[in-house]
Structure formats: structure tokens, C-alpha cells
């Protein structure tokens with residue numbers, strides 16, 4: 023465990039941890055030795071010459087003072103190493119996740135990631151911060167006590183030497199048993215935690231369906247699995263733990279009997295027997311504590327595994343330098359892609375010429391969002407290429423690629439900050455005039471005027487203080503402020519009131535000026551006005567052309583339009599967003 027921690031640290035940080043280990047090790051050894059000094063003190067007192075005890079008492083006092091100083095320095099160094107370690111882990115996790123592809127950030131993963139950065143990092147930092155001291159006491163003090171015993175009486179020391187391995191063997195056996203079940207318990211409790219969060223998040227849906235906690239089978243099952251895993255662990259571990267405690271107690275009893283026999287036979291004096299017993303107690307106490315310590319260490323080890331899993335996630339390969347770009351058209355060149363074995367996009371080819379608008383339409387699940395994600399390189403294609411300005415997105419460095427793109431996805435996420443800060447995300451150094459111009463063009467100015475503190479109004483976590491239409495206008499204002507040449511737009515499917523709808527439509531019209539726009543279209547007006555429509559059907563391009571052409575063709579698109587006019591809704595999404603689907607906002 024310690025060596026795994028050391029591997030994660032820089033040489034300076036390692037030195038800090040070594041310092042803590044050194045101080046605490048020396049302090050624990052001093053404690054062991056100080057027990058030996060009780061022997062001459064006792065002998066002097068029992069021999070009727072108490073004055074002879076004074077120098078030994080002096081040495082004992084000096085050693086105790088040294089112990090206190092070294093011990094406290096070790097504790098402080100350990101705490102410091104713990105905080106350093108937490109900093110190192112946060113930094114490494116932070117540095118690493120920004121290199122991971124956007125597709126890595128699914129809802130489930132971001133949930134796990136928050137557990138990793140809080141609970142798991144805390145647990146790992148506890149190793150140098152809180153466990154190092156009892157660990158040193160558990161390992162070094164008994165060893166020092168045993169060595170000291172050899173000076174008191176070699177036969178008692180031999181007794182320790184003979185019984186010690188039995189204790190060690192049972193300890194290792196218990197550890198192995200627990201480790202086998204620990205992972206299962208951790209996985210089951212993580213699953214149950216995830217289900218509880220999902221249950222809380224989806225209260226509206228569940229209540230509307232008349233499903234209370236009792237009726238939510240997945241949650242019930244996960245809780246039962248978690249409980250069963252914990253029970254199984256207890257059943258597996260209890261014999262080991264009992265065996266360990268028993269072996270430690272047996273060792274203590276053996277030493278007790280041995281000392282009594284030696285004393286009765288006159289082979290050791292009373293002082294030596296008393297010291298042997300004190301040392302035996304000091305030997306067994308930390309060993310018993312080690313059983314609990316083992317559990318804490320194992321938890322930290324599982325937590326470190328979780329941290330390591332995130333650190334081991336592979337970033338997409340990046341070029342050292344971005345290749346040059348031509349006019350910013352978006353080209354799908356025989357693109358195939360699938361999240362797993364099944365292809366979601368199959369040999370898709372089309373081009374969005376520079377400065378034009380292409381609408382993607384198709385049934386739910388036909389692959390529209392996936393195509394959009396591939397442009398922003400959430401994932402790499404399986405075959406073919408997605409090109410921007412003639413350059414494969416894989417030949418662009420991520421910051422260069424993302425600088426070209428303004429994403430306006432459904433359900434825009436807003437940070438719990440002021441409206442101004444949220445819009446400024448598009449271009450942090452924008453002047454007030456630029457900000458207001460973007461707001462005007464995104465039809466956000468009327469929202470700013472209406473809010474109590476104008477630009478300085480806080481929008482609440484996730485932008486809850488704004489309506490759906492208002493949040494979309496914030497996203498459009500962000501995109502206008504960023505002024506990126508390529509816009510990826512997923513139109514809102516949620517019904518907006520007439521005023522909000524016309525405001526959003528006007529704002530989107532502003533976005534399409536002089537930009538290459540790929541839009542997942544849900545509104546009839548958007549598809550009608552697009553320069554080109556790509557109809558996706560089960561991941562393949564079924565039709566491609568302008569509105570009138572496709573209507574005349576009387577194929578899939580014409581049927582969609584007929585349905586649309588019939589139902590006054592482009593399509594009804596029939597699936598819930600999957601837990602493993604990337605967060606697109």
C-alpha cells in the first residue's frame with residue numbers, strides 16, 4: 023500500500039512521507055526500549071537500594087521526553103503527508119480527466135468520479151494521516167519489545183519467536199479472506215448508492231407511475247444485494263478474526279506460563295518476570311489493534327484502486343501540433359461507429375459546406391446525437407473520418423478543435439453563478455458591449471431586463487431559476503459570444519410557449535449567419551430553411567437533399583413530414599436517457 027502511494031508522489035512528496043515513516047518508526051522503537059529500562063529500576067527497588075534506581079529513572083525520563091518529541095513530529099509529518107497526498111491525487115485526477123475524451127463523461131461515470139474525488143481520496147489520505155502511527159506501533163513496538171525481551175531472558179524471547187509466526191500466519195489468512203469479500207461488498211454498496219441517487223433524481227417519473235420506494239425493484243434488489251454481500255463478508259471473516267484474537271491471546275498465555283515456571287524454578291528474579299509480563303502485554307496490545315487497522319488499510323487499498331481506475335482511463339491520442347485547416351466545412355467520410363459491438367453509424371457520408379446549415383433528421387435512436395458527438399470528438403470513429411476544413415478531427419489538438427466549435431445542446435447546463443458569468447463562459451474576456459450585443463442577438467436582453475438584479479442575478483444550480491426557453495437563449499448567447507465558426511445545435515424538443523419559441527427561433531437564425539451549422543432539427547421551420555437535410559435511418563444516410571426535393575422524392579422524409587403535420591410533433595422520444603450516455607451539456 024505504502025509503495026503504491028509512493029509511486030504516485032513526486033520525490034519531494036516522497037521525502038515527506040519517508041520522514042513521517044522514519045519518525046514514527048523511531049518513536050515506536052523507543053517505546054519498546056523504554057519498557058526494558060523498567061528492569062534495572064525494578065531490580066534496584068527490590069534489592070533494597072532505591073538510590074541505584076535514580077540514574078535509570080533519569081534515562082527513562084530522557085527517553086520518554088525524546089519519544090514525545092519524535093512521536094509528535096512523526097504525527098505532524100504524517101498529517102502533512104496526508105494533505106499532500108490528497109492534493110497530489112486531486113491534481114493528478116484533475117489533470118487526467120481533462121485529457122479524457124468527452125465521451126468518457128457519462129452520467130454514471132461523473133457520479134462515480136465525484137465519489138472518487140471525495141470519499142476515496144479521503145480514505146487514501148487517511149493512510150499517512152491517521153493509520154501510519156498505529157501501524158508503526160503495531161509493527162515496530164512488538165519487534166522492539168521482543169528484541170528487548172532477549173536481553174531480559176533469552177528463553178522468554180525464544181517463546182515469542184516460536185509463537186510469533188502462528189500469529190502472523192492467522193493474520194495473513196484473515197487478510198486474504200477479507201480481501202476476497204471486500205471488493206464484492208464495495209461493488210454492491212456502490213451499486214446500491216447509485217440506485218438511491220437514481221431513485222431520488224427520478225422521483226417525478228416514479229411517482230407519476232405510482233412507484234414508491236417499495237415499488238422500485240432495482241433499488242430494493244440493489245439494497246438486498248448490498249446487505250447479502252456484507253453478511254457474506256461477516257460469515258467469511260469471523261472465523262479468521264476469532265482465530266487471530268485467539269492466537270494472540272494464546273501467545274500471551276504461553277509467555278505468562280513460561281515466566282511463572284522460570285520464576286518458580288528460581289531461574290529469573292521477580293523483576294525480570296514482571297518486565298517480561300509488561301513486555302508481553304505491550305506485544306499483544308498493538309497486535310490486536312492491527313486487526314482493526316487491517317480493515318482500514320484494506321478500505322484504503324480499495325479506494326486507491328478506484329482512484330487508479332480513473333487514472334488508467336486512456337485519453338484519445340493527440341497530435342503534437344494541429345494540422346492546417348481549409349474553409350470550415352464538416353465532412354463525414356464513410357464514418358462507421360458503435361458504442362459496443364453494434365454499429366450506430368454505418369458508412370455515413372455527407373458534407374456540411376462552409377457557412378451553410380445542414381439539418382439532421384431521423385427517428386429516435388437513428389444516430390443523430392452520435393453523429394454530432396463525433397464532430398466534437400467525444401469518441402473516435404471505428405472507420406472512415408470526420409473532417410473539419412479538410413482535416414481529420416484526430417489531427418487536431420483538443421483545445422484547437424473545441425475552439426472551432428460552439429455547442430448548443432438541449433437542456434443547457436448553467437452553473438450556479440450570475441447570468442453574466444454563465445454567458446461569459448463563451449468568451450471570458452469579452453467586453454460589456456460584446457456581452458450585450460450577444461444577449462440582444464440571442465433575445466436574452468428581455469430576460470436580463472426582467473430579472474431582479476439583471477446581469478448579476480444568480481441563476482441557481484443548473485439554471486433552475488430560468489425557464490427552458492431562457493436557458494436555451496443563454497446557450498445561444500454563449501455561442502454567439504464565442505463566435506466559433508462551427509455550431510452544433512440540438513434543437514429543444516420541449517414545448518415552448520409561443521413567445522419563447524419565436525424568441526428561440528430568431529436567436530437561432532442569428533447563430534446560423536456566416537457559420538457552418540449542423541443542427542438536429544425538431545421544428546419544421548428549421549428543416550424547411552436548411553440548405554441541406556440528411557435523413558438518418560438506423561445509422562445510415564437514407565436521404566439527402568433540400569426540403570422540396572425530399573418531399574418530391576416521397577420517401578422517408580415525406581412520411582416524417584406527413585406524420586409531423588398529423589401529430590404536430592416531430593417525434594416522441596420513446597427512450598429515457600441511458601445512464602452510460604455522455605453528458606452533452
Ligand SMILES: Nc1ncnc2c1ncn2[C@@H]1O[C@H](COP(=O)(O)OP(=O)(O)OP(=O)(O)O)[C@@H](O)[C@H]1O
Pocket residue numbers: 128361362366384385386387388389390391392393595596600602603604
Ligand atoms: N453512450 C452510449 N452507450 C451505448 N449506446 C449508446 C450511447 N449513446 C447512445 N447509444 C445508442 O446509440 C443509438 C443512437 O443513439 P443517438 O442518441 O445517437 O440517437 P438519436 O437519433 O440522437 O436519438 P434521439 O433523437 O432520441 O436523441 C441508440 O440505440 C442509443 O441507445
